[in-house]
Amino acid sequence: MAEWTNRLKELxxxxxxxxxxxxxYVPxxxxxxxxxxxxxxxxxxGKLPATGKVGAEVSEDDAYGYARQATLNALAAVDDLVGIDNVSRVLKIVGFVASDPAFTGQPAVINGASELLAEVFGDAGAHARSAVGVAVLPMDTPVEVELVVELEG
Known part of the structure; x- marks a missing residue:
């Protein structure tokens, strides 16, 4: 069994x-x-820290942090359902970035998610990924992240 809880505490x-x-839906x-x-x-x-489009009302740096926070929320959903220590590895993330039409830095924004997963899970955090620019997201949030993980045994 992995000791991700301890790793989170260390970080x-x-x-x-x-x-x-x-x-x-369910989380x-x-x-x-x-x-x-x-x-x-x-x-x-329980509140969004910002709303709007990345590259317009929201900076790329701030959006990176929001991708990180959305990923923490995804990990919380995993932990609540099965316990974070039962995760063996991260398989995939899909990141959506509400983007100004001229903004093309979606991969850099979703690095906020990927780099967090690498910090927490090390090599087990290496994953397949999509970073997608979209016109609008629910509640006018700048970022949304989905996560797929594999469990031990």
Whole structure:
């Protein structure tokens, strides 16, 4: 069994409470030895830290941080469903970036998610990924992240 809880403590990272769904879905679901999260927004204490398009109202640097926060929320959903220490590796993330039409830095924004997963899981955090620019996201959030993880045994 992995010791991801200890790694989070070493990094000074505390998983937030699971964000309440904003529509008719569950935060995460288990299928076989995988957990798939719903798209997670960068809620902090139940509120979005910013709204708007990256490259216009939201800076790329701020969006990077929001991708990191959305990923923490996804990890919280995984932890709540199966326990974070049961994760063997990260398989895939999908990051959506609400983008100004001229903005093309979606991969750099979603690095906020990827780099967090590398910090926490090391080599087990290496994953396949998509970073997609979109016109708008729910609640006008700048970033949304989905996560797929594999479980031990």
């Amino acid at each position: 000074g990272i505390e998983l937030p409470a699971v964000a309440a769904p904003v529509a008719a 995460a679901t288990k299928v076989g030895n995988q957990v798939w999260t719903s798209g997670q927004l960068p809620f902090v204490d």
